[in-house]
Amino acid sequence: MTSTTPSRGRRRAPSKMERAAGKAAALQRPRVILALLLLLGLTSVMLLDGYLRSEIGNDARVRDGAAYDKVPQKILDGGPLLTFNSGNAKTQSIPKKTIALTFDDGPTPTWTPQILKVLEDNDIEATFFMVGSMVSRYPGVVKDLVNQGNEVGIHTFTHVDLSYQSSARLKRELAQTQLALAGAAGITTTLFRAPYSSEINAVDNYSWPVYKEVGRLGYASVFVDTDSDDWKKPGVSKIVQWATPKNNKGAVVLMHDAGGDRSQTVTALDKYIKQMKAKGYSFTTVSGAMAKLNGAPNGAGRTAATGSGGAVEAGVGQTGAQTGAQSGTETGTQSGMETGTQSGAQTGAVGGQPGGTQSAPGSSSAGNSSSAGKVNVEQSGQQKATGATLYEGKALIYAVAVAEWVLPLLSWLLLVVGVSVMGRFGMMLLLARRHYRQRNKKRGKGGKFSWGTTVTRPVTVIVPAYNEKECIANTLHSLAKSTHPIEIIVVDDGSTDGTKEIAESLGLPNVRVIRQENAGKPAALNNGVRNASYDIVVMMDGDTVFEPDAVHQLVQPFADPEIGAVAGNAKVGNRDTVIGAWQHIEYVMGFNLDRRMYDLLRCMPTIPGAIGAFRRDAVLGVGGMSEDTLAEDTDITIAMHRAGWRVVYQEHAKAWTEAPGSLKQLWSQRYRWSYGTMQALWKHRKSLTDKGPSGRFGRIGMPLVVIFQIITPVLAPLIDVFTIYSMIFVDFWASLLAWLAVLVVQLVCAAYAFRLDREKYRYLAMLPLQQLAYRQMMYLVLIHSSVTALTGGRLRWQKLKRTGEVGTPAGVS
Numbered sequence: 001m002t003s004t005t006p007s008r009g010r011r012r013a014p015s016k017m018e019r020a021a022g023k024a025a026a027l028q029r030p031r032v033i034l035a036l037l038l039l040l041g042l043t044s045v046m047l048l049d050g051y052l053r054s055e056i057g058n059d060a061r062v063r064d065g066a067a068y069d070k071v072p073q074k075i076l077d078g079g080p081l082l083t084f085n086s087g088n089a090k091t092q093s094i095p096k097k098t099i100a101l102t103f104d105d106g107p108t109p110t111w112t113p114q115i116l117k118v119l120e121d122n123d124i125e126a127t128f129f130m131v132g133s134m135v136s137r138y139p140g141v142v143k144d145l146v147n148q149g150n151e152v153g154i155h156t157f158t159h160v161d162l163s164y165q166s167s168a169r170l171k172r173e174l175a176q177t178q179l180a181l182a183g184a185a186g187i188t189t190t191l192f193r194a195p196y197s198s199e200i201n202a203v204d205n206y207s208w209p210v211y212k213e214v215g216r217l218g219y220a221s222v223f224v225d226t227d228s229d230d231w232k233k234p235g236v237s238k239i240v241q242w243a244t245p246k247n248n249k250g251a252v253v254l255m256h257d258a259g260g261d262r263s264q265t266v267t268a269l270d271k272y273i274k275q276m277k278a279k280g281y282s283f284t285t286v287s288g289a290m291a292k293l294n295g296a297p298n299g300a301g302r303t304a305a306t307g308s309g310g311a312v313e314a315g316v317g318q319t320g321a322q323t324g325a326q327s328g329t330e331t332g333t334q335s336g337m338e339t340g341t342q343s344g345a346q347t348g349a350v351g352g353q354p355g356g357t358q359s360a361p362g363s364s365s366a367g368n369s370s371s372a373g374k375v376n377v378e379q380s381g382q383q384k385a386t387g388a389t390l391y392e393g394k395a396l397i398y399a400v401a402v403a404e405w406v407l408p409l410l411s412w413l414l415l416v417v418g419v420s421v422m423g424r425f426g427m428m429l430l431l432a433r434r435h436y437r438q439r440n441k442k443r444g445k446g447g448k449f450s451w452g453t454t455v456t457r458p459v460t461v462i463v464p465a466y467n468e469k470e471c472i473a474n475t476l477h478s479l480a481k482s483t484h485p486i487e488i489i490v491v492d493d494g495s496t497d498g499t500k501e502i503a504e505s506l507g508l509p510n511v512r513v514i515r516q517e518n519a520g521k522p523a524a525l526n527n528g529v530r531n532a533s534y535d536i537v538v539m540m541d542g543d544t545v546f547e548p549d550a551v552h553q554l555v556q557p558f559a560d561p562e563i564g565a566v567a568g569n570a571k572v573g574n575r576d577t578v579i580g581a582w583q584h585i586e587y588v589m590g591f592n593l594d595r596r597m598y599d600l601l602r603c604m605p606t607i608p609g610a611i612g613a614f615r616r617d618a619v620l621g622v623g624g625m626s627e628d629t630l631a632e633d634t635d636i637t638i639a640m641h642r643a644g645w646r647v648v649y650q651e652h653a654k655a656w657t658e659a660p661g662s663l664k665q666l667w668s669q670r671y672r673w674s675y676g677t678m679q680a681l682w683k684h685r686k687s688l689t690d691k692g693p694s695g696r697f698g699r700i701g702m703p704l705v706v707i708f709q710i711i712t713p714v715l716a717p718l719i720d721v722f723t724i725y726s727m728i729f730v731d732f733w734a735s736l737l738a739w740l741a742v743l744v745v746q747l748v749c750a751a752y753a754f755r756l757d758r759e760k761y762r763y764l765a766m767l768p769l770q771q772l773a774y775r776q777m778m779y780l781v782l783i784h785s786s787v788t789a790l791t792g793g794r795l796r797w798q799k800l801k802r803t804g805e806v807g808t809p810a811g812v813s
Helices: 016-052 111-121 132-137 139-147 167-185 208-216 236-243 263-278 286-293 387-439 472-480 499-505 521-531 550-559 578-601 616-621 632-642 663-683 692-715 717-729 732-756 761-790
Strands: 081-085 088-092 098-104 127-130 151-154 187-189 220-222 251-256 282-284 301-303 329-334 338-343 374-376 382-385 459-465 486-493 511-516 536-540 563-572 611-615 646-657
Touching: 016 387, 081 208, 081 286, 098 286, 111 139, 111 263, 127 132, 132 139, 132 167, 132 387, 139 151, 139 167, 151 167, 151 187, 151 286, 167 187, 167 208, 167 382, 167 387, 208 220, 220 286, 236 251, 236 263, 251 263, 263 282, 282 286, 382 387, 387 578, 387 646, 387 692, 387 717, 387 732, 459 472, 459 499, 459 521, 459 550, 472 486, 472 499, 486 499, 486 521, 499 511, 511 521, 521 536, 521 616, 521 632, 536 550, 536 616, 550 563, 550 611, 550 646, 563 578, 563 632, 578 646, 578 663, 578 692, 578 732, 578 761, 611 616, 611 632, 611 646, 632 646, 632 663, 632 692, 663 692, 663 761, 692 717, 692 761, 717 732, 717 761, 732 761
Parallel strands: 098 127, 098 251, 098 282, 127 151, 459 486, 459 536, 486 511, 563 646
Antiparallel strands: 081 088, 081 220, 187 382, 301 374, 329 338, 536 611, 563 611
């Protein structure tokens, strides 16, 4: 015998099967990535929403009663407007009988529009110090506010006490709020008010460095002269009284447009404005007041050409003689959200006069210019956002809009998943108990349960085998011990490892070995059905071991002429490994409890390939085992239902199968199962509108399979993601207790399933770890399968590596 070897230096050309496998792997890789990206996107949306709602990075500390000996006395005795020029601090007070009306903590879609309506009706403008996270959630309110002629200031992004924060956090709070303003209204601002601030004499040793840093960054800090304390809800008259300046002084007045019920504020505001006007007061914005202080009449405009830099700084009012130009650009990304462009251009600010110019981050001088080139002094603290700041701001607004839409949807889906999971547990427990009592009844009304006359006639057992040299001997030896008369047909599907020779060498009686070219498991099963000698055929896998009475128990339901197929009780033989124990729990709790439930509802979706029996004529009548899907067992089962046959579960027919021994093999098997199930459901979708038995399965069985085996498992990661999120950012102990409560429910169901199957409870010790690791993998498999189905992908059969470690049933504990 001669053989041909390839010449040295040349690589062997891949076979057709190898090329197909390579193409399949290449096609699946992008879908795995897409599945992971979906989970990453879900996590990112939740983190963004949590950050916006101050659940992530929230610092609720508020400093009170600190020393102030390091704060210059002239600052403590000064007015509410604090600016810095070349590091020199300066304060200013509001002109006499002038009110700069300010609102904190907004915007909100409920109260801010109502306040804007009052302002518009009274023909005045105000300054709104906004929280960046609120701006990003309600951009339309901000845009309307600015278009109405009001101005905005920064109140940080997450409303934290900055005296506890680092310099990096301070810059991030400012930059993120600027991005939110840019995205919402196309503007940036140079006005700032710190959360929890009040009058300037409350500045202490911890907050003073914050204001110096804010001033260095080009912002004017705005404090309060008169606090209405409207957040206390003291009543309309009290709000008006507390907001009224004393002795005709000018004042920065504080109210709120967020933080709770502001109906008293809205009512008091209209009354307050009319009362103050009657006393001869004028209303303006903070920038308008500073323009008055610097020599510009209220409401007057200045041309954008004033100075050589950014927008007119009438609202900032820096003093001192500073000429030349300082320009700098700082771009950074912090915590995944801060990407800001800060440019400082300061030119020719002459003491006490408007005309000094300063641009806020990412801004230009065109922000508040009219068509005639004028700048609205009331809004001169704002500039038009340009460049990267504008586009990054819009991206932030869009991302937040997605999060605001997705999170409520996810919350509803989480509710659906929770109800579905608990409903499934409830159904399984009730129906499984009823099924067990019905099938194991020994006496009482109606007598002992029986399928009918005992079935004793011979049956055919079909064993499809492809490269099963490790397992085929154990499989055939277990069949040889059968207590029921059987004919064994081994269909060798083109094995290359000597499976056929091993089967023939055993010399077992009633064993026929049929050889065929490799065509797949459905073709092998159909070949066996065609060659079967008897009217009942038992189908099994080449790696499965039957108990001696398994065949006899499996065929007893055929005493009922309405039954066309029977599902047996498949058990994991190699359960002593971690992966094996996880699958053992899944088989006992999931598959077998489910089958009891589906049996009573008469809509069994799958007869396991490891152990199942069929009427030969029924199989041939529905066209045999189909190659249309990768789940030929689910496909044939649904086809039997649609043909009018009844499909039942026989718990006493037990077979031991070798489960995948590695995560890679487990992924391949479950991926094929889940994708094949989706294919089978889609193939038989017309049963939803059919009448008779087909319609019964379509309207009962198919929705249950879709809900319990596809939708709920696919969405189940929401439970874990929300739990982890809540444990880290919300309430650790409450979230942990909720998760443990669900685990207890699952443990109760699993324990009951083990009791029904008379399994040892010690394997349940692996259940918590299964929930933490194994279940997550099953989620990814289902998501991967769903993506494959939605993208129209195809998947080939994948041969699992076998070890032959599952021997006779007696050796399995």
